[in-house]
Amino acid sequence: MATTDANLATHVETLRREIERHDRLYHVLDSPEIPDTGYDRLIRELRQIEGEHPELVTPESPTQRVGAQPADGFQQVTHRLPMLSLGNAFNDDELLAWHARVSNILERDDFEMMCELKYDGLAVALTYERGNLVRGATRGNGSVGEDVTSNLRTIKSIPMRLNPDLAPELIEVRGEVYFPRSKFVAFNIQREAEGLPVYANPRNTAAGSLRQLDPRMTAERPLDIFVYSIGASVGLPDIKSQSEGLDYLDSLGFRSNANNFLAKSISQAANYYRSWIENVESLDYACDGVVIKVNRLDYQNHLGNVGREPRWAIAYKFPAMQEETVLEDIKFNVGRTGRINPYAILKPVLIGGATIERATLHNEDYIVEKDLRVGDRIVVERAGEVIPQVVKALPKYRDGEPAKFKMIEECPSCENKLVRREGEAASFCVNSACPAQLVRLIEHFVSKGAMDIEGLGVKQGEALIDQGFIKDVGDIYLLKNHRENILEMERMAEKSVTNLIAAIEKSKEQPFIRVLVSLGIDLVGTEVATLLARNKGTLDALKSADADELSAIPGIGPKIAHSVVDFFADESNVAVVEKLKDAGLQMEQTIDESANLEQTLEGRRFVVTGRLRNFSRSDIESRIKELGGAVSGSVSKRTDFLVVGQDAGSKLVDAHNLGIRVWSEKKFQMMAG
Ligand code: IVH
Numbered sequence: 001m002a003t004t005d006a007n008l009a010t011h012v013e014t015l016r017r018e019i020e021r022h023d024r025l026y027h028v029l030d031s032p033e034i035p036d037t038g039y040d041r042l043i044r045e046l047r048q049i050e051g052e053h054p055e056l057v058t059p060e061s062p063t064q065r066v067g068a069q070p071a072d073g074f075q076q077v078t079h080r081l082p083m084l085s086l087g088n089a090f091n092d093d094e095l096l097a098w099h100a101r102v103s104n105i106l107e108r109d110d111f112e113m114m115c116e117l118k119y120d121g122l123a124v125a126l127t128y129e130r131g132n133l134v135r136g137a138t139r140g141n142g143s144v145g146e147d148v149t150s151n152l153r154t155i156k157s158i159p160m161r162l163n164p165d166l167a168p169e170l171i172e173v174r175g176e177v178y179f180p181r182s183k184f185v186a187f188n189i190q191r192e193a194e195g196l197p198v199y200a201n202p203r204n205t206a207a208g209s210l211r212q213l214d215p216r217m218t219a220e221r222p223l224d225i226f227v228y229s230i231g232a233s234v235g236l237p238d239i240k241s242q243s244e245g246l247d248y249l250d251s252l253g254f255r256s257n258a259n260n261f262l263a264k265s266i267s268q269a270a271n272y273y274r275s276w277i278e279n280v281e282s283l284d285y286a287c288d289g290v291v292i293k294v295n296r297l298d299y300q301n302h303l304g305n306v307g308r309e310p311r312w313a314i315a316y317k318f319p320a321m322q323e324e325t326v327l328e329d330i331k332f333n334v335g336r337t338g339r340i341n342p343y344a345i346l347k348p349v350l351i352g353g354a355t356i357e358r359a360t361l362h363n364e365d366y367i368v369e370k371d372l373r374v375g376d377r378i379v380v381e382r383a384g385e386v387i388p389q390v391v392k393a394l395p396k397y398r399d400g401e402p403a404k405f406k407m408i409e410e411c412p413s414c415e416n417k418l419v420r421r422e423g424e425a426a427s428f429c430v431n432s433a434c435p436a437q438l439v440r441l442i443e444h445f446v447s448k449g450a451m452d453i454e455g456l457g458v459k460q461g462e463a464l465i466d467q468g469f470i471k472d473v474g475d476i477y478l479l480k481n482h483r484e485n486i487l488e489m490e491r492m493a494e495k496s497v498t499n500l501i502a503a504i505e506k507s508k509e510q511p512f513i514r515v516l517v518s519l520g521i522d523l524v525g526t527e528v529a530t531l532l533a534r535n536k537g538t539l540d541a542l543k544s545a546d547a548d549e550l551s552a553i554p555g556i557g558p559k560i561a562h563s564v565v566d567f568f569a570d571e572s573n574v575a576v577v578e579k580l581k582d583a584g585l586q587m588e589q590t591i592d593e594s595a596n597l598e599q600t601l602e603g604r605r606f607v608v609t610g611r612l613r614n615f616s617r618s619d620i621e622s623r624i625k626e627l628g629g630a631v632s633g634s635v636s637k638r639t640d641f642l643v644v645g646q647d648a649g650s651k652l653v654d655a656h657n658l659g660i661r662v663w664s665e666k667k668f669q670m671m672a673g
Contacts, residue, residue: 121178131167474579601629610645
């Protein structure tokens with residue numbers, strides 16, 4: 001029926017406008033009016049109608065942001081007007097020289113300048129015809145770029161339709177796509193966990209994300225954009241200046257930057273620059289300077305270009321956060337779980353006021369992919385709170401042919417053969433008697449969720465290892481035999497030694513699950529230990545299980561299964577377990593233990609961060625407390641677990657740096673039942 005169809009089409013249009021309005025409120029203006037659930041309801045309704053009436057689907061519909069099929073490659077696009085670059089200034093003199101040249105040509109010095117941040121991302125051009133997004137392209141060489149329309153459509157702050165009351169016949173909008181810094185570290189952690197190469201910085205990540213052949217991959221990355229200028233156009237209103245142009249872009253539905261500032265003099269512009277040197281790290285996007293633009297368009301036209309650079313604008317660059325230095329050595333750390341962490345020893349170099357002597361190298365693949373060789377001249381970058389990174393090697397400076405990097409095969413501490421599990425980028429030392437791991441392992445062994453032995457801190461642990469009283473965690477139970485010798489050690493008073501030995505004896509009563517946890521098998525925490533104990537019942541049964549049997553247990557994936565099998569395949573581990581058994585630790589699951597799951601979070605300290613799907617903040621906090629855990633607001637060395645929701649920020653970084661276990665919300669649910 002024609003009227004129903006017409007009504008439906010009108011309804012769909014109303015729905016789309018409503019969704020577009022909320023998209024803008026959320027992604028452009030940062031001030032949502034409705035909760036996510038309300039928004040989801042609108043999208044769901046639209047999807048449903050479009051599903052039943054495919055004839056009503058338009059390419060600009062909010063449901064079509066992610067939908068395009070993977071491409072084989074990218075088409076080339078010739079820009080209607082070239083995308084220019086910018087001349088640089090590196091100090092006040094160069095800035096003043098630019099201003100003097102401009103003043104000279106304009107024959108006046110009372111002109112205003114628009115001051116903007118110089119975003120360090122990827123320049124793109126978005127073309128709209130009659131208000132609809134028809135093409136998005138990368139800058140490329142300035143004349144010819146690549147058509148990445150499907151990928152740009154996935155960025156929610158890019159409108160697919162412009163404000164219909166103001167949209168011109170044609171407009172090409174230029175801006176910079178970036179990857180938010182707060183999401184960058186978490187993104188890399190995720191990639192590393194999946195065995196994928198990590199990105200060096202947010203800029204490369206933005207570039208890599210825009211060049212994904214499958215738009216669904218791009219959609220999973222939290223890209224964003226700031227727009228900064230208008231290229232080709234037909235039917236624009238009378239815009240007289242850069243500031244009016246930016247206001248117009250805002251009114252069309254774009255996101256310009258709230259930190260733009262109109263300077264009345266060059267000294268005001270210089271102050272703007274100086275204030276951002278101090279504050280740039282507080283921003284969630286990388287900037288490498290400020291751009292100063294003569295504001296009036298008639299002045300801009302009069303000034304024109306020199307080659308590919310406009311005379312009317314200049315980029316005043318921040319002091320470099322990248323520097324060249326020498327890669328003096330590649331060394332390896334052993335983590336608590338035996339994870340081998342390669343890191344770079346650098347010829348000390350000053351970057352943005354801090355001396356950098358080390359940089360993370362993540363894992364074997366990272367080093368091989370960049371072909372880093374000891375002795376190489378390299379580029380190092382420091383960005384915000386992110387750990388210093390090696391950007392690339394500069395092989396042209398190589399003297400002869402330095403040896404290619406070869407991953408170590410033996411643990412730098414115990415010389416046991418390292419294991420690199422399939423699909424993982426990291427190598428592990430799986431020897432639980434490894435000295436480098438031992439300190440950290442003891443720390444873990446005595447912790448609250450494991451054997452809960454008070455009085456055996458890191459200091460005491462190190463001293464006891466040093467004196468040869470502890471060679472593996474099994475020796476903890478033999479300390480009582482060395483009582484007299486221990487009393488002679490520093491800071492080991494009669495009373496504390498007596499208490500320590502009593503605590504050690506008492507820990508023998510800890511249930512089997514805790515014993516399993518205390519072994520420090522990679523990926524085996526309380527929740528996994530609970531599953532293993534319930535299904536296998538005894539340590540001997542667990543030891544003789546193969547990977548297939550273990551992965552058949554619900555909740556146990558192949559990674560965990562292999563980790564357990566690898567652990568028991570190592571004879572030194574088996575010897576330690578035997579020692580613990582001889583000492584009288586619980587090696588079997590008792591009945592009431594499985595009934596008493598409420599103990600699971602006992603004594604554990606939690607921090608919760610990010611947006612959760614199924615819990616409110618107070619829900620999850622009371623659940624943790626119900627199960628015997630504690631909740632605190634910030635991540636510290638004493639935190640046991642960080643529970644993360646969406647958009648987790650710096651706490652995730654802190655947790656990663658401190659080696660604290662991170663739980664997804666799903667994992668928490670598994671644990672909390
Ligand atoms: S204006 C002729 N404004 O810098 C004007 N560019 O070196 C050129 N950029 O390719 C563009 N922030 O990717 C302009 N606020 C800003 C900018 C900016 C970053 C980038 C842009 C361009 C490059 C030029």
